[in-house]
């Protein structure tokens with residue numbers, strides 16, 4: 178079992194090698210794309226029947242029904258322990274506390290006397306939340322998506338998650354459904370779940386926007402469906418990744434634990450260590466071997482370590498420059514002097530600073546969202562927030578004085594574009 182990180186020296190890297198190090202989950206043989214395209218076509222043509230067939234094929238369960246009733250959800254939720262209920266409640270409260278501040282009223286602006294413009298938020302009415310449940314069921318993801326959807330005021334919230342081997346959802350997911358007051362839940366996973374919510378089927382409602390992380394099939398399906406239907410997506414949120422910047426002040430045990438936390442998500446996860454200290458890299462390698470041996474998901478994490486690597490830099494400026502090019506889903510800065518580096522972060526999904534800030538805290542309970550852009554999309558996308566569930570509509574009002582002030586400018590601009598009907602819509606009001 179591999180426990181070693183391949184190590185590169187930053188200054189010796191050629192640009193083509195850097196490009197290789199930056200790439201992840203690229204689907205070079207197009208296998209994921211082909212499989213997803215076929216699944217989408219099947220769901221579009223056959224609806225629920227296709228979903229039941231895929232549940233049999235991929236999840237190994239024969240389903241009579243794709244949904245669960247309120248009583249079944251309540252019974253599953255009641256089956257979990259009090260300690261677990263309490264932990265989910267604390268996570269819910271912290272996520273709610275952090276996200277509630279994101280609903281801010283904007284100022285109305287008078288751009289010229291008598292010309293007033295403003296924006297008002299409106300919730301996206303129908304949203305579809307995908308909750309991963311392949312190699313691990315992630316009730317925390319339901320909180321990460323459901324809380325901002327509720328704060329935004331979305332009217333219809335549809336949840337899909339792969340059926341477990343007993344043909345149900347797990348009790349922790351059921352408890353989160355209750356915390357969120359959601360009962361629209363379907364036992365469907367993978368690309369087929371995303372397709373079902375994009376098209377609608379006999380049982381599953383069609384939604385306006387798709388949310389949620391997932392494996393490469395789920396992530397590819399979201400981007401394909403965004404192109405072929407009117408549905409939009411939160412972002413590409415695929416296999417988890419972390420980049421740790423650590424100097425000689427870092428504790429190698431902590432660094433190794435943080436790297437392994439993301440590698441245990443799946444064999445296609447990636448963990449990168451960027452350090453200015455070769456002896457720290459060596460100590461992390463030792464700690465990885467010891468800690469990995471203790472993990473129940475060691476086989477998965479070891480495969481992910483094969484995709485992972487370490488980079489030795491001469492300065493922290495080099496370290497942050499590489500991180501900004503990589504644009505990690507999670508960046509952890511394990512340094513005493515982390516503050517000056519914060520200003521220099523330009524691309525990352527979510528950042529964790531200091532020696533006592535494990536990324537797992539953000540995965541579960543500190544309050545920030547864990548649904549984050551992967552594969553370099555942190556260069557242009559933000560993680561999920563209340564804004565993801567909202568459209569912001571602009572409004573304006575022009576008075577008689579305002580029309581006198583702005584009218585001529587609009588007439589001139591319409592004329593220079595040769596659009597005389599546009600000009601006339603102002604002229605008829607000015608005369």
Ligand SMILES: NC(=O)c1ccc[n+]([C@@H]2O[C@H](COP(=O)([O-])OP(=O)(O)OC[C@H]3O[C@@H](n4cnc5c(N)ncnc54)[C@H](O)[C@@H]3O)[C@@H](O)[C@H]2O)c1
Pocket residue numbers: 212231235236308309310311312313315318339365366367368369390391392393394395413414415416417442443446506547548549550551
């Ligand atoms: N970026 C983020 O914000 C974030 C957050 C949480 C989790 N994640 C990632 O989500 C992923 C969860 O993956 P998972 O697999 O455990 O669960 P999943 O729910 O995403 O996928 C499981 C489903 O994939 C489908 N599938 C499996 N093999 C297939 C195949 N060969 N062809 C077509 N479809 C197939 C099946 O329908 C199955 O139900 C992990 O990669 C994890 O790192 C990302």
Ligand SMILES: N[C@H](CO)Cc1c[nH]c[nH+]1
Pocket residue numbers: 315317318416417418439506540547548549
């Ligand atoms: N690290 C994941 C995002 O990449 C989120 C998660 C859920 N549960 C544990 N971790």
Ligand SMILES: [Zn+2]
Pocket residue numbers: 417438439442540
């Ligand atoms: Zn995680």
